[in-house]
Structure formats: structure tokens, C-alpha cells
Amino acid sequence: MSHQGLSSQTIAVVGGGISGITTALEAAEAGYDVVLLERSPSLGGRVAQLNRYFPKLCHPTCGLEINYQRIKKNRRIKVYTMATVANVAGSRGDFTLTVTLSPRHVKTTCTACGDCAAAAETTVANPFNYGLDQLKAAYLPHEMAFPMRYVVAPQVIGTPEGERIKAACKYDAIDLDEQESSFELKAGAIVWATGWQPYDAGRITPYHYDESPDIVTNVEMERLAAHDGPTKGKILRPSTGEPPKRVALIQCAGSRDYNHLPYCSRICCLASMKHAAYLREQYADVEVDIYYIDIRAHDKLENFYKKLRNDPQVRWIKSKPASIVPGPDGVPLVCGENTLTREIYRTPYDMVVLAVGMQPSTAAGRPAMDVPMDEYGFIVPEGSDGGLMSAGVASGPLDVSMSVQSATAAALKAIQAVSGRARP
Amino acid sequence: MSERKTGVYLCSGCGIGEAVAMDELETVAVKEFKAPHCAQHAMLCGEEGVETIRADLAEGKVNQLVIGACSPRVMTDRFQFDNAQVIRANLRELVSWSHAPGDEDTQAAAADYVRMAITQASKTTAPEPWIEGEYSQRIMVVGGGSTGLMAAREAAEAGHEVLLVERSDRLGGHARGYAKVIPHRPPYRDPQPNDIEALIAAVENDPLITVKTNCHVTKTSGMPGKFQVELANGAGPSNETVGAIVVATGWRPYDPSKLGHLGYGVSPDVVTNVELEKILAAGQPKRPSNGQAPKAVAFIQCAGSRDPDHLPYCSSVCCASSIKQALQLVEADPECSTYIVYDELRTPGVAEEFYRSAQAKGVIFLKGKVKSVGANLTVVVDDALIGEEVPLEGLDMVVLATGMVPNTTIPDLPYENSEYAAAQLQADINPLSPIPVAGYQGEAPAPLPRPADNPPPGAPILNLQYRQGPHIPMLADGFSDSHYICFPYETRRTGIYTCGPVRRPMDMGEAAEDAAGAVMKAVQVVRNAAKGASVHPRSGDLSFPRIGYNTCTKCRRCTVECPFGAIDEDEKEYPVVNPTRCRRCGTCMGACPVRTISFDNYSVEMISSMIKAVEVPDEFEEKPRVLILACENDAYPALDMAGINRHTYSPHVRVIPVRCLGSVSLVWISTALESGYDGIVLMGCKPGDDYQCHFVKGSAMAKERMGKIADTLKSMALETERVAQMEVSIAESHKIGPMIDDYMATIDRIGLSPLKGF
Amino acid sequence: MTATSPTPRKKYDLNFARWVYENVDGGDRMAKCMQCGTCSGSCPIGDQMDYGPRKLFMMIRAGMKEAVLTSNTIWNCVSCYNCVVRCPRQVPVTYILHDLAALAVKEGYAEAKTADNARFAKAFWWSAQKWGRTDERLVTMKYYFSTGIGDGIKKGMANQKIAMAMVKTKRMHLTMPHKVKGTKELQAILAKAHEIEERGNNGQ
Structure with a gap:
């Protein structure tokens, strides 16, 4: 295979969620060197925060475990966590990435024994649970974290507590003085797998998300249903801690909306059906109403939809709710027009779940180079010199299966870029 | 491999040293097993610890490693050495983090894990890959x-x-x-x-x-x-x-002759979307009946798709393809009226823009069921959004958006x-099975x-x-x-x-x-x-099943049960492994009744020996012993995470990870029973339609085989509870401890095995 | 707005819908309505509308001109703009409803003469044009008496208490209203605006 005098055959993958992991593994298992850069302290991205996948209702950690095992056994993959790309220079075959490493304050000698957490007293909002609960200022991101290594939160740096945490570590793994650092990375191809963030529900003002604890988002619902979530997997009404009797699941909270996300986020319909299944699994008498514009259950996912359609306790209301207002006693009232019956409704619920859409991470901060994007911020590198790819939700609103498909394709494009035959 | 020199390295870090007496473990290695080298370290994974091992390897003091420390799922890169096999004894997650420190039962568990690991080391060799002849890259x-x-x-x-x-x-x-x-x-x-x-x-x-x-x-x-x-x-x-x-x-289009209820065949102007493509490709659109330009065209979505009498699934592309065709008609003739009759409009992702673009150009979308398509092309729609039956009259063409058949x-x-x-x-x-909802109260829906x-x-x-x-x-x-x-x-x-x-x-x-x-x-x-290496999920695994033909009885179980069709039969009906088709799950090994299939580093004998290496308390000690064979992809990580969360459970269990429950040989069960174990639990993932087994059918195979074991137990005058299969997903670290304790309560109830001491 | 809109020959004849898209203020954006119901659900008086904007828009597509222009939906809009700010397809619902109401007037639909809001609008316009301001007493009287003298007296009596309270708090005056400065100029401006509207909608 000709290498065309490329100065680097390394593939840099930016983003360590399911797409980045997939691209990295597929390329590495075909014999290429890969550097995987992840912004947060552990890999897995958004899927690690999901309780289960539709339509099999299986656990994302199951597939992640396989992938982590593949990474552990593969010496061609180098993983950097807490790493962001500050700058990119060069072109296909000869990129130089400036990678910034944020301080984790825990060195690789950490054995994950947990003595530091035992010594910590300060608590910080738990990012893994979207801030729904607190964890110690020295923490393991979650039980499946990979790498299995603790993090010391910046809040205790420079405090006596920080010193106590450091002293508690038998393995001298705590580095309170660690500063942000950076290094240069040579790569022949770059795959952007920077994923997505949930759309900020607070911006949908008629839904009053910030005013009622009983109005939650779909990503928060995943944590509420997860055994390692803030309620240990029991879905409870946040304001009272009681089991919910009536729950509304609101589709297109932000998606298909010129005022928010103009595109359809694709996954929300099925994710909400999954939430209906979580609720029905936990509570035999719970009533679930799904408010929707169109149910988008493509291909075999239609089967999952039909199964839920057969559940007499799940009601389907073709309507985009106009507003959600805290009613008497703070009970959220969902208001709107049922488009099939013309009925104007104002229905109280114990809990309302907003199916917020996926917004490309580029909305929060543009990538470190001028990557071609569409009007929504999805990376569409068509027409570039072949050295740039995008994978997964960085490239468009995709579900997990399609993200993996996209990431596998991106791996091929990347190996073509670093070792394929000569091109014009 | 030349003479086997197994070095046993015991780590006392992360609370192991506080939970168990390390010297006693060393005694097990040195006295019981005559290990040629044994060392303790306070932090084996640290640079110094790893360096010690590296030095011992370099000196030739040892050539195979047993590492008694944390779980094999962590520190994998640290404990990776060229030219030396590494066997891990999980003394941290499975022992010190899940059982009471300083307790004799905790000590016994640690000792047994060391015994099992050293035994495993004695029965395994570094895999020799299968590489033979030419390989095509084409x-x-x-x-x-x-x-x-x-x-x-x-x-x-x-x-x-x-x-x-x-x-x-x-x-x-x-x-x-x-x-x-x-x-x-x-x-x-x-x-x-x-x-x-x-x-x-x-x-x-x-x-x-x-x-x-x-x-x-x-x-x-x-x-x-x-x-x-x-x-x-x-x-x-x-x-x-x-x-x-x-x-x-x-794909091919769904057979439109089955769509008479949507008017196919009543008029040449009722066409499928595939037929319309041909009309559009031919230039200015023309009605099939008279060659005139169509002025009003209706598209009927889900023609055959999402219909239990036809195609149960959604064909995904028909919404966007009808939008495309309607836009092509409008582009050819801006006066042409186009209607798309849909049930759910599916333009996921950025295709929503395509939908809006069609609306802006005047394509009309109607939600409703088509009641009839008349010979004069009148399409009667039960219009869901207006709430009445609406006839679409004066149409020149009706297009059926037929689905895809693979x-x-x-x-x-x-x-x-x-x-x-x-x-x-x-x-x-x-x-397809009914919805897997435990609290399901209503009538179970019929399978599709x-x-x-x-x-x-x-x-x-x-x-x-x-x-x-x-x-x-x-x-x-x-x-x-x-x-x-x-x-x-x-x-x-x-x-x-x-x-x-x-x-x-x-x-x-x-x-x-x-x-x-x-x-x-x-x-x-x-x-x-070409390298003899496996692909997903055991990527890079060089082992493969070797068949001992001298004892093979040509029973064909391996050839039938392999989830990947990797084993064929030769003209004499002997099994023939095609190594590069193999995904190394070991289901063939579990299937073989005469134990003649093995991998270099995974065999019936290896696990049997490990089972026997455990010291089973005799009938007077009144301490049960239960063997857990845990799927290494799901149940074993769940046990690890139970340890990470410091969930405690009975110290009387001994866990052996298996590649897949499909690889579990019935011999292991009989070996365990004969050795005096009081119970055996198989922990693995969910079988069936929504299977979670990474080897597709492995856990289903195990379930089927275990189904037959009850009779055997009865014939041995043993309680059927002595062998159990549990579905454990990786996310059940919080349940796995209580599941084990419940099972121990069952053993308490039925009493210790009568086979002890035989 | 052109003099008349086309009358559809049948249901789901696009004649009417296309005319609305092209001639009604904001009609082009109505084409993108996806029938989600946000508008009707947002309407503070949605339950007092026969169809609500969402269904009305579908009826326009269905060529139900008669039903659309005789509907009370086009008259009952109170211009709160809730629907406009919430509409995910940014359809200017309020403008469309008002323009449809104007169309109903222009095309001489009986409802355009009898609908409460139509009569009220006329009274409002009369006062604004005459004095450059709205006078609570005169507008109300004109509105009350627009359905006949007997009816007007009845309505007036029924609301006597409110009227007295308004007089007391100086929210309503028993004297004739003062004209604003430059009433003549205002009237000229309004006439010009009307002329521009007519011309503008004739495609110039």
C-alpha cells in the first residue's frame, strides 16, 4: 500500500462517545494507530448515561464493556481523557493538533481504591446524573468508568480538604498542583465525533421547565430510571418522592421548531416509548400520555411502536402542547389542542418529561479548525481534502445504531486518507 | 513453551492486605502448589511492582505469571508482558471489596482464587494461531x-x-x-x-x-x-x-398486485412510486392513460408498509421519496396539484427541511386513512385533521408509495x-415476542x-x-x-x-x-x-477450537450449535473447523459431550481442574460452597461493579468467568457436584428475540442444555435447585449480591449436598 | 388583496389554498403549517372558536372556502400573538386570521356583517376615524345598537353598573370626545394606508 509520503499515518479521533470509540476500534483493529481524545474524565459519552437502548431495552454498558475490552487489548489505541483540541494546523497526511489536557488532579497510578473519596467532605453536582444529585469532591465518574480512575474536583484544590484527600491516597496518585497542559499531536486524518448535547429545556419558555421540579427532560429521565442514578432506578415524582400516577411525555420539545432546533432529532419518539416502558415496568397502574406530532419509528422500530400502541395504559395524543404551566399545588398542567378531536385540554400530571432534541456539540463551541458545517452545526466535510471526517451525531441527528454505522464508515474513510491509494 | 515457570505475584494494595492474611496466600502458592516463585507487593500495578515482574521475566526466573490483585478488567495494560501469559486472580473486587475483612471465610475465598489461578496457569498455553497457506485480500x-x-x-x-x-x-x-x-x-x-x-x-x-x-x-x-x-x-x-x-x-418493490384495495389495477393512472420514477426519468411527466400532463396527483403513503397483512415494518424511505416525486412534478409543471396522504409523516433528522421545502412549494399533506380509490381516481380519505371523510376528486394520477422488500x-x-x-x-x-414489560397488566398483545x-x-x-x-x-x-x-x-x-x-x-x-x-x-x-486473529467481539484472539478426532463420536452437536456456522462436516461426517469463521465463544466446546474440543488457553479440563482446586468444606463444617460460572461480558463485570460499590454478599461462592454461557460444559457441573459443591449457578445474559448475548445464541444454548439437567439431578437423588441459571445484565450490580444471597438461602433450605466427602 | 378569491370546484382543490398563500398577509408561510395544534392550544379563547386556526388552515387546503370565510375563528382572534411566538413553523397566524376576516368582508359574507367582532371593529373604526381616538361610551353605544334599538337598550341596561363605575373612576366620559390634533391629517393618512393596501395586494 502506498503511503504517498504522508508524514503521519496516525488517525486522531476527537470525542470518546460510542461513535468515537467505534471509529477508533475499527481503524485500530485493521492495523492503524489511533489517538482517541475525550473531553470528560471517562469514555462512553452520552450513551453511558442512558439506562437502556431501544428497542431491545438492553443496557448500553453491555456493548461499552465489549468495546472497552477491545481497547484494553489493543496497543494501537492511545486514549487521552480530559483532552480537548485547541488548534489544528496542516492538511491530510500532515495535521498538527494542539491538545489541551485539563487537570484531573489524579495520576495514572490511581488504583480506584476509593480512599480519596472517603476523605472528601465537600460535595459537587454530579455531572453524570445531570446534576440531579451530588457526589464527593473526589469521585469515580461512575461504576463503569473507563479509564477506571478518580477525579478531584477543582473546588477542593488549594484547601485543607484537598491536602487531606491527597494524604489519604496510599499510592501518591493525587497531584493537587497539576495545571492545564498541552501537547502537539501529529496525525494524518482527523475524525470529528464530538456528538451532541441535550437542547436547553429552559429556552422553551412556555414549558416552564425551570419552574417545576416535576418537569424533567428525557436525558434526566434516563438517569432517574438507571440503577446508578439519583433515585437508584426508582422513577419517583421529584417534588414529593412518590410514585407517579400520571405522566406526560412531550415530543419535539425544541425539535422540528424554527424557534429552537429546526430539524427532527430522530431519536426522541423511540426514547419516549422506552420511557413509557420503564414506567409501565415499574408501576402496573401508571398512566402514560404521549404527546406527538408524528411518530417517527422507522424500519423495524415500528414493531416497538406497535407493541406500545397495544398497551391500554399508554395514550397517544396527536398534539404539540402549547404550554405547560405550574397549576395549583405546583402540579404541572399540560395545555393544548388535541388535533384529532379538536378538544382543548388542560391536563394535570404528576410528572412531565420533555423529549428535548439533540444539538450538535458544535453549538457550544466551534471545533478548533474551520470544518465545513451545515446550517445547524453538523459537520459535513464533503469537498474537503479527504483528511477530515465526521462520525455519529457530529454528522447529523442519528440513533445509536446509525451512529455506529456512520462511525464505522468514518473509520474506512480515515484509513483511506492515511494509507489508501494515491488520489488526484 | 519450554519448562513452565509460574511466578505468583500477590498484591496487598487497595485493602486486600487488610482483608486477608497475605502470608497464608503465599503459603498456598509455595507449599500447596510448589510455585517456583512467589512475591508480595504493596502496589503491584505501580511502576516498581511492574518493574519487579519485568526483571524476573528478563532473568528467566519466571515465564508465566499469576497475578493475585485486582480484577482482570482493570490494569490490563499494566499487567501486559511480551512473551508471558498472564493469569489474574481477582482478590480485590471479588474478595476484599465484597466480603468482610479479617473473616476466615474471606480468607478461604482468597485462597481458593489463588488456587484456581495457579491451576489455570498449569492448564493453559499461549495460543498458537492457525495460519495456513495463502490468504486473499480481495x-x-x-x-x-x-x-x-x-x-x-x-x-x-x-x-x-x-x-x-x-x-x-x-x-x-x-x-x-x-x-x-x-x-x-x-x-x-x-x-x-x-x-x-x-x-x-x-x-x-x-x-x-x-x-x-x-x-x-x-x-x-x-x-x-x-x-x-x-x-x-x-x-x-x-x-x-x-x-x-x-x-x-x-431491494425490490412490494408486489403492487396485492394492493387492489388501494386501487392498483383499476386504472392505468394508478401507479407505484417505482413506476412513477420511470415516468419522471423519461422527461416531461405524462399520464399513462393518455399521455397528457398530470394536473392533480395524489400519493398514498404506507402502501403495503406498516400493515400486518403486508409488510409489518416501516419502509423508511417512502415519505421522502414521495416528497421528492411531488417536487419533481411541481417543478415540471407549477400548476400541478400534489397531495400526499399519510398516517405518520416520517422525515427524520435533517429531512425535516425537505418536508418543509415541499410544503412551501405547495405540496399538500393530508393525514388520514384511505377509504377507497375509485375507477375515476377519486380517493376518499378519512381526514383525521378535519375530522370528516374528504373525497379527493379530479385526480389525474394516484401514486402508491410501495415499500421495500429486501x-x-x-x-x-x-x-x-x-x-x-x-x-x-x-x-x-x-x-416477535410480546412486549417485555414486567408490570404489564392489560391483555398481552399478540405477536406481530x-x-x-x-x-x-x-x-x-x-x-x-x-x-x-x-x-x-x-x-x-x-x-x-x-x-x-x-x-x-x-x-x-x-x-x-x-x-x-x-x-x-x-x-x-x-x-x-x-x-x-x-x-x-x-x-x-x-x-x-491472515494473522490468525479473531474479529469482534474477541478481537485479536489467536486461540481457536482444536478437535481431538480420536475421541470424536461424530454427534454433530458442535456443527449444529455454533452460532456462526464455523464448523462443517467432512465426507466422513467428522467436524471440520474453519478457524477464520470462528469467533472464539466456545459454544462448540460446551456442546461437545466427549470433551474433545478445546482452545489452547480455554478447555474443559482447565475449568474442571479449577473447580477441583477449590477447597470444599466437608459435611461437618456446615459451610456451603457454590460455584458461579459467569459470562465474562456481562455477569462478571456486574460482580466487579458490586465490589466497586462495596456491596457485600455471601463469601461462600467461587466465581469462574466463562467466554460465554454457551461454552459451559455439562462436565463442569458434574465435576462440581462430585467435588461436593452445594450449588452451581450459571450467570449470563438474556436469550431470545431481544437477546443480549454477544455470541447471539450462546446463552440460549446454555438455557436449552440446562433445561435437560433437571432429570439428571433427580436421577442422582439431588434437588433440582442445586443447578440454577440466572439472567444477569451488566447493569445489575445492585441486584447480583441479593441474587446470590437468595440462592444461598435456598441452599440453606435444601441443605448441604449429600455428595460431600465421596 | 384582489377583489375576489377563486371558488373551489371541489374539496381539496388547490385553487383556494394557492390564492390564500399568495394573497393573504403571511399566507406563504401558512403553507408550512404541520398541523401540530400549538396555535389552537395557545389561544386564550380557543374554546370559543368553531375551528381554531390549526383546523382552519387545513380547511383552506381542503378548499372549504365557504366554511372558512363564514367561520367565527377569523373574527374571534384577540391578537394576543401567543400562537405567533410559539408556532414552530413561524406562521404569522394573527395576520392571516385578520386578513381572512377582511376577505370575508370584501366578499360580502353575511357573517362579516353580523359577527360580534365585525360589528365592534366597525364601531371602533368609526370612532378612530372621526375623532382620532376611541371613545368608550360612543363605541360601546354604536356597537350595542348595531343589532337594533331594542337590543341596544337591553344590552345597555344589562351593563349599567359597569358603565356607572367607569364614569365614577373617570374611565368613561359623558361628554363628547375631543378630537385629536390634526384629525384631518390623520384621516388622510388612514385613507392613504387603505389605498396602499389595495394596491399592494394587487401585486404592485
Whole structure:
């Protein structure tokens, strides 16, 4: 295979969620060197925060475990966590990435024994649970974290507590003085797998998300249903801690909306059906109403939809709710027009779940180079010199299966870029 | 390997040293097992600890390592040494983090894990890969439509030679007849030019690609790196060798003659979307009946799709394709009225822009069910949004948006051995089950009916000369099989990857990407096959099943039960392993009644010896002993995480990770019972339709085999509870401890095994 | 707005819908309505509308001109703009309803003369044009008496208490209203605006 005098055959993958992991593994298992850069302290991205996948209702950690095992056994993959790309220079075959490493304050000698957490007293909002609960200022991101290594939160740096945490570590793994650092990375191809963030529900003002604890988002619902979530997997009404009797699941909270996300986020319909299944699994008498514009259950996912359609306790209301207002006693009232019956409704619920859409991470901060994007911020590198790819939700609103498909394709494009035959 | 010199390294870090007496463990290694070298360290994973081991290896003091420390799932990179096998004894997650420190039962558990690890070390060798003869790096692509063409080009771009086989006389498939295609490039608003001619030219002119038209595959044998393919074209059969196969046989439209209820056949002006493509490609649109320009056209969505009497699934592309066609009609004649009658409008993702673009250009969308289509083309719609029946009158044409039927077979080619082939398909396809909701109160919904022509008739696409049948496995909906959430390209036939609409209904933009994904897997498999290495999920594993023919009874269980069809039978009916098809799950080993299948580093004898290495308390000690055989992908990590969370459970269990529950040999169960264990628990993932087994059928096989064990237990005068199978998912670290404790309570209730001390 | 809109020959004849798209203020954006119901659900008096904007828009597509222009939906809009700010497809619902009401007047639909809001609007316009301001007493009287003298007296009596309270708090005056400065100029401006509107909608 000709290498065309490329100065680097390394593939840099930016983003360590399911797409980045997939691209990295597929390329590495075909014999290429890969550097995987992840912004947060552990890999897995958004899927690690999901309780289960539709339509099999299986656990994302199951597939992640396989992938982590593949990474552990593969010496061609180098993983950097807490790493962001500050700058990119060069072109296909000869990129130089400036990678910034944020301080984790825990060195690789950490054995994950947990003595530091035992010594910590300060608590910080738990990012893994979207801030729904607190964890110690020295923490393991979650039980499946990979790498299995603790993090010391910046809040205790420079405090006596920080010193106590450091002293508690038998393995001298705590580095309170660690500063942000950076290094240069040579790569022949770059795959952007920077994923997505949930759309900020607070911006949908008629839904009053910030005013009622009983109005939650779909990503928060995943944590509420997860055994390692803030309620240990029991879905409870946040304001009272009681089991919910009536729950509304609101589709297109932000998606298909010129005022928010103009595109359809694709996954929300099925994710909400999954939430209906979580609720029905936990509570035999719970009533679930799904408010929707169109149910988008493509291909075999239609089967999952039909199964839920057969559940007499799940009601389907073709309507985009106009507003959600805290009613008497703070009970959220969902208001709107049922488009099939013309009925104007104002229905109280114990809990309302907003199916917020996926917004490309580029909305929060543009990538470190001028990557071609569409009007929504999805990376569409068509027409570039072949050295740039995008994978997964960085490239468009995709579900997990399609993200993996996209990431596998991106791996091929990347190996073509670093070792394929000569091109014009 | 030269003389085995096993070094035992015991780590006292992370609380292990506080929980158990390290010296006693060292005594087990040195006194009981006469380990040539044993050392303790306070932090074995630290630079100094690892350096010690490295130095001992360099000095030749040891050549095989037993590391008694944390779980094998962590510090994997740290405890990786060239030319030395590493066996891990999990003293942290399974012992010190889950049992009371300083307790004699905790000590006993640690000692047993050391015993098991040293025993394992004595029964394992570093795998010697199977590498034999020549390996082909060439990739065969079956199907010369847009997906296949993309696949061929992608493989060539990656530097691989390609053989492209197309059954018709020309390349391009359906796409060749499209004037325009659904947009997949920004701004996603208008039908996009069709690049198919340029793609065909690129493929035909590519020096790495050999194109064979009028050609189909009549036989495929061999394995990844060494597929032998027999092709038929006009000139007679020819033979080719390829390393991997990408199947892109695409789709065909649902048979419109079954859509009489939607007016097909009442008038020549009722056409399918496929027929309309031809009209649009021919230039200015004309009505079939009189050649006039159509002025009012209605599209009926879901014609056959999402209909239990026809195709139960959603064909995904029809909404966008009707939008595209309506826009083409409007573009040709801005006065043309177009109506799209839908139930759910499905333009997911950025295709929403395409929907809005059509609306802005005057395409009218109506939600409702079509009640009738008259001979005068009046379409009566039960309009859900107005709430009354609305007749659409004065239409010139009605277009039925028919769905996609996957070409998982060659429907028009008869297959002489069709009964056998049909049986394979029946065994592959499971009907859909009711919703798995535990608290489900209402009437259980009926399983969804299968489409009428499923399994589809016709000849197999590759006609695999495999023991398990000629077809590429498929799912109940007729699309080819895939582990379709996390690993969509994983199938039950290694080295054969499907892509495009044969795998899932999809449009051309998506199929182009899918083609690249499938080619990635093909590239990977040919490169790994040549090294004797496995592909997903045990990527890089060099071990493979070796069969001891002297004791083989030709019972065929291994050839039937292998989830990947990796084992064939020779003319004398002996099993023949095709190593590069193998995914190393060990289901064959679990199936073999005479224990004659083994891997270099995983065998019936190895695990049996480990089971026997455990010190089982005698009947007077009144301490039960329970063996847990845990799937290493799900149950074992869950146990690890129970430890990480410091959930405690009975210290009387001993856990052995297995590659898959499918690899569990009944011999291990009898060995354990004979050794005086009081109970045996198999922990693995969920079998069935929504299976979570990474080896597809492994846990289902285990369940089936265990189903038969109850009678055996009764015949031995043993309680059936002594052997249990538990479904444990990886996310049940919080449940696994209580599950173990419940089982221990059962053992308490039925009492210790009567076989103790025999 | 052109003099008349086309009358559809049948249901789901696009004649009417296309005319609305092209001639009604904001009609082009109405084409993108996806029938989600946000508008009707947002309407503070949605339950007092026979169809609500969402269904009305579908009826326009269905060519139900008669039903659309005789509907009370086009008259009952109170211009709160809730629907406009919430509409996910940014359809200017309020403008469309008002323009449809104007169309109903122009095309001489009986409802355009009898609908409460139509009569009230006329009274409002009369006062604004005459004095450059709205006078609570005169507008109310004109509105009350627009359905006949007997009816007007009845309505007036029924609301006597409110009227007295308004007088007391100086929210309503018993004297004749003062004209604003430059009433003549205002009237000229309004006439010009009317002329521009007519011309503008004739495609110039």
C-alpha cells in the first residue's frame, strides 16, 4: 500500500462517545494507530448515561464493556481523557493538533481504591446524573468508568480538604498542583465525533421547565430510571418522592421548531416509548400520555411502536402542547389542542418529561479548525481534502445504531486518507 | 513453551492486605502448589511492582505469571508482558471489596482464587494461531446497484482489489432510472442530482475493480481470507478466491398486485412510486392513460408498509421519496396539484427541511386513512385533521408509495434444495415476542404476524456450502441479521457483511455510508484472518477450537450449535473447523459431550481442574460452597461493579468467568457436584428475540442444555435447585449480591449436598 | 388583496389554498403549517372558536372556502400573538386570521356583517376615524345598537353598573370626545394606508 509520503499515518479521533470509540476500534483493529481524545474524565459519552437502548431495552454498558475490552487489548489505541483540541494546523497526511489536557488532579497510578473519596467532605453536582444529585469532591465518574480512575474536583484544590484527600491516597496518585497542559499531536486524518448535547429545556419558555421540579427532560429521565442514578432506578415524582400516577411525555420539545432546533432529532419518539416502558415496568397502574406530532419509528422500530400502541395504559395524543404551566399545588398542567378531536385540554400530571432534541456539540463551541458545517452545526466535510471526517451525531441527528454505522464508515474513510491509494 | 515457570505475584494494595492474611496466600502458592516463585507487593500495578515482574521475566526466573490483585478488567495494560501469559486472580473486587475483612471465610475465598489461578496457569498455553497457506485480500461485492457500486469504490480506495458481481446485464440497479434523488447534502431542500452514471464510470474504469455482469454466485465455501466462490455467467461457471464478501443485493418493490384495495389495477393512472420514477426519468411527466400532463396527483403513503397483512415494518424511505416525486412534478409543471396522504409523516433528522421545502412549494399533506380509490381516481380519505371523510376528486394520477422488500434471496431463481434452505430460515427467524414489560397488566398483545412471503422463497444469494445452510441468516422481517444496536455489522456469518436496503430500509445517501461501513469490516477481517486473529467481539484472539478426532463420536452437536456456522462436516461426517469463521465463544466446546474440543488457553479440563482446586468444606463444617460460572461480558463485570460499590454478599461462592454461557460444559457441573459443591449457578445474559448475548445464541444454548439437567439431578437423588441459571445484565450490580444471597438461602433450605466427602 | 378569491370546484382543490398563500398577509408561510395544534392550544379563547386556526388552515387546503370565510375563528382572534411566538413553523397566524376576516368582508359574507367582532371593529373604526381616538361610551353605544334599538337598550341596561363605575373612576366620559390634533391629517393618512393596501395586494 502506498503511503504517498504522508508524514503521519496516525488517525486522531476527537470525542470518546460510542461513535468515537467505534471509529477508533475499527481503524485500530485493521492495523492503524489511533489517538482517541475525550473531553470528560471517562469514555462512553452520552450513551453511558442512558439506562437502556431501544428497542431491545438492553443496557448500553453491555456493548461499552465489549468495546472497552477491545481497547484494553489493543496497543494501537492511545486514549487521552480530559483532552480537548485547541488548534489544528496542516492538511491530510500532515495535521498538527494542539491538545489541551485539563487537570484531573489524579495520576495514572490511581488504583480506584476509593480512599480519596472517603476523605472528601465537600460535595459537587454530579455531572453524570445531570446534576440531579451530588457526589464527593473526589469521585469515580461512575461504576463503569473507563479509564477506571478518580477525579478531584477543582473546588477542593488549594484547601485543607484537598491536602487531606491527597494524604489519604496510599499510592501518591493525587497531584493537587497539576495545571492545564498541552501537547502537539501529529496525525494524518482527523475524525470529528464530538456528538451532541441535550437542547436547553429552559429556552422553551412556555414549558416552564425551570419552574417545576416535576418537569424533567428525557436525558434526566434516563438517569432517574438507571440503577446508578439519583433515585437508584426508582422513577419517583421529584417534588414529593412518590410514585407517579400520571405522566406526560412531550415530543419535539425544541425539535422540528424554527424557534429552537429546526430539524427532527430522530431519536426522541423511540426514547419516549422506552420511557413509557420503564414506567409501565415499574408501576402496573401508571398512566402514560404521549404527546406527538408524528411518530417517527422507522424500519423495524415500528414493531416497538406497535407493541406500545397495544398497551391500554399508554395514550397517544396527536398534539404539540402549547404550554405547560405550574397549576395549583405546583402540579404541572399540560395545555393544548388535541388535533384529532379538536378538544382543548388542560391536563394535570404528576410528572412531565420533555423529549428535548439533540444539538450538535458544535453549538457550544466551534471545533478548533474551520470544518465545513451545515446550517445547524453538523459537520459535513464533503469537498474537503479527504483528511477530515465526521462520525455519529457530529454528522447529523442519528440513533445509536446509525451512529455506529456512520462511525464505522468514518473509520474506512480515515484509513483511506492515511494509507489508501494515491488520489488526484 | 519450554519448562513452565509460574511466578505468583500477590498484591496487598487497595485493602486486600487488610482483608486477608497475605502470608497464608503465599503459603498456598509455595507449599500447596510448589510455585517456583512467589512475591508480595504493596502496589503491584505501580511502576516498581511492574518493574519487579519485568526483571524476573528478563532473568528467566519466571515465564508465566499469576497475578493475585485486582480484577482482570482493570490494569490490563499494566499487567501486559511480551512473551508471558498472564493469569489474574481477582482478590480485590471479588474478595476484599465484597466480603468482610479479617473473616476466615474471606480468607478461604482468597485462597481458593489463588488456587484456581495457579491451576489455570498449569492448564493453559499461549495460543498458537492457525495460519495456513495463502490468504486473499480481495473483496467480493455482490450486487451492482448504488450500494454495491459505492462498496466497490470504497474498497478500492482503501487499496483492496474488488470483484463486483451483478446479476443483470448492467450496473446501477434501481438508481439508474432515477432522474433525481433524495437530498443528503446541505441544504437538504431540493431533490439532488443523481450521481449514479459517474459512479458507474468510476467503477468500470477502476483498475482495482473487476466487474462481472450477467453473473451470480452459485456456490460459496471456505472462510474469511479463503472464500472459494463459484460464479455462473453466460460463459459457464468460473471460480474465484476472495477474502471477504460484501452483500449489497438491495431491494425490490412490494408486489403492487396485492394492493387492489388501494386501487392498483383499476386504472392505468394508478401507479407505484417505482413506476412513477420511470415516468419522471423519461422527461416531461405524462399520464399513462393518455399521455397528457398530470394536473392533480395524489400519493398514498404506507402502501403495503406498516400493515400486518403486508409488510409489518416501516419502509423508511417512502415519505421522502414521495416528497421528492411531488417536487419533481411541481417543478415540471407549477400548476400541478400534489397531495400526499399519510398516517405518520416520517422525515427524520435533517429531512425535516425537505418536508418543509415541499410544503412551501405547495405540496399538500393530508393525514388520514384511505377509504377507497375509485375507477375515476377519486380517493376518499378519512381526514383525521378535519375530522370528516374528504373525497379527493379530479385526480389525474394516484401514486402508491410501495415499500421495500429486501433481496435476502434471489427470488426468481429456483433452488433445488429448497426444503433444507427453508428449514434453515425457519430456524433462524424467531417470531416477535410480546412486549417485555414486567408490570404489564392489560391483555398481552399478540405477536406481530410475519409477512406472507416470509421466509422468502428463492435461491440463496451466496449458496453457502455451510453445515448450517446456504442462506445468510435473516431476521423475522426478512432483512439480513445484524446485532443491530451497538454492532450493526455483526452477523452470524463471519467475513460476510451486508449493507444497504438488504439490511434495513434506507435511502441512497444512507446506503452509501453503510457500504463504507461494511467495507471497513471486510478490510478488517481479511487483514486479521491472515494473522490468525479473531474479529469482534474477541478481537485479536489467536486461540481457536482444536478437535481431538480420536475421541470424536461424530454427534454433530458442535456443527449444529455454533452460532456462526464455523464448523462443517467432512465426507466422513467428522467436524471440520474453519478457524477464520470462528469467533472464539466456545459454544462448540460446551456442546461437545466427549470433551474433545478445546482452545489452547480455554478447555474443559482447565475449568474442571479449577473447580477441583477449590477447597470444599466437608459435611461437618456446615459451610456451603457454590460455584458461579459467569459470562465474562456481562455477569462478571456486574460482580466487579458490586465490589466497586462495596456491596457485600455471601463469601461462600467461587466465581469462574466463562467466554460465554454457551461454552459451559455439562462436565463442569458434574465435576462440581462430585467435588461436593452445594450449588452451581450459571450467570449470563438474556436469550431470545431481544437477546443480549454477544455470541447471539450462546446463552440460549446454555438455557436449552440446562433445561435437560433437571432429570439428571433427580436421577442422582439431588434437588433440582442445586443447578440454577440466572439472567444477569451488566447493569445489575445492585441486584447480583441479593441474587446470590437468595440462592444461598435456598441452599440453606435444601441443605448441604449429600455428595460431600465421596 | 384582489377583489375576489377563486371558488373551489371541489374539496381539496388547490385553487383556494394557492390564492390564500399568495394573497393573504403571511399566507406563504401558512403553507408550512404541520398541523401540530400549538396555535389552537395557545389561544386564550380557543374554546370559543368553531375551528381554531390549526383546523382552519387545513380547511383552506381542503378548499372549504365557504366554511372558512363564514367561520367565527377569523373574527374571534384577540391578537394576543401567543400562537405567533410559539408556532414552530413561524406562521404569522394573527395576520392571516385578520386578513381572512377582511376577505370575508370584501366578499360580502353575511357573517362579516353580523359577527360580534365585525360589528365592534366597525364601531371602533368609526370612532378612530372621526375623532382620532376611541371613545368608550360612543363605541360601546354604536356597537350595542348595531343589532337594533331594542337590543341596544337591553344590552345597555344589562351593563349599567359597569358603565356607572367607569364614569365614577373617570374611565368613561359623558361628554363628547375631543378630537385629536390634526384629525384631518390623520384621516388622510388612514385613507392613504387603505389605498396602499389595495394596491399592494394587487401585486404592485
